[in-house]
Amino acid sequence: MKRKGIAAEREILHKFWQNGWACIRVAGSGSSCYPSPDLLAGNKIKKVAIECKVINDTKKYFPLEEVEQLKKFSEMFGAQPWVAVKFSNKEWYFLTLEDLEETKSQFVVSIKTAELRGLLFEEFIDLMK
């Protein structure tokens, strides 16, 4: 599962470089004692912090804590927080934190929400211009 996660992160990493953005994978994200995203991408003007998820289900639940950490890191670093989700046989969809559905104890993204509110990478990178 960890290897699958890294492969997924690399997929997005390549897309950024191909589009003239610099992008790095964060070492020990999720295990560090500080909040940290999976990916950090930037160009001369904009910076984005991204949490990537490959999902073998029709929904993905995000613990409140995980979303809070992404938000906190992004505020401190001076980046926009985004979530990238990939459901089986679907494209990567990029969502803002406002796009996630909030329940009492967690955030949720369904395939439907991703397709409805999410941006394809090309749309996402265009928006950033």
Place this chain on the structure above:
Amino acid sequence: MKRKGIAAEREILHKFWQNGWACIRVAGSGSSCYPSPDLLAGNKIKKVAIECKVINDTKKYFPLEEVEQLKKFSEMFGAQPWVAVKFSNKEWYFLTLEDLEETKSQFVVSIKTAELRGLLFEEFIDLMK
């Protein structure tokens, strides 16, 4: 040696967080197919890309390529490129690429240059304000 390098990177990472900056270690820096620094730090306004070196000698040689890559990454990402060096029994010194001495085939930093031109972390972080 790799473990020593990671420990050194973590030392600087902690300093940034203690000073209200967000900082991450870059996964696979040095082995990635894209240019990438060891550390990326940022606050709401500034971003810095840092190459860290622990040195068991009186001089440290940087291949031209390594410096070029740091410069290229920093330009693309929109960050300032810095080098942090730690000689035995000395503090961390932060140097800009202009502080490095250029020879035909590489860049050099001696203990003397580090002490003369380098900034201690506290001086470096003050400069960034």
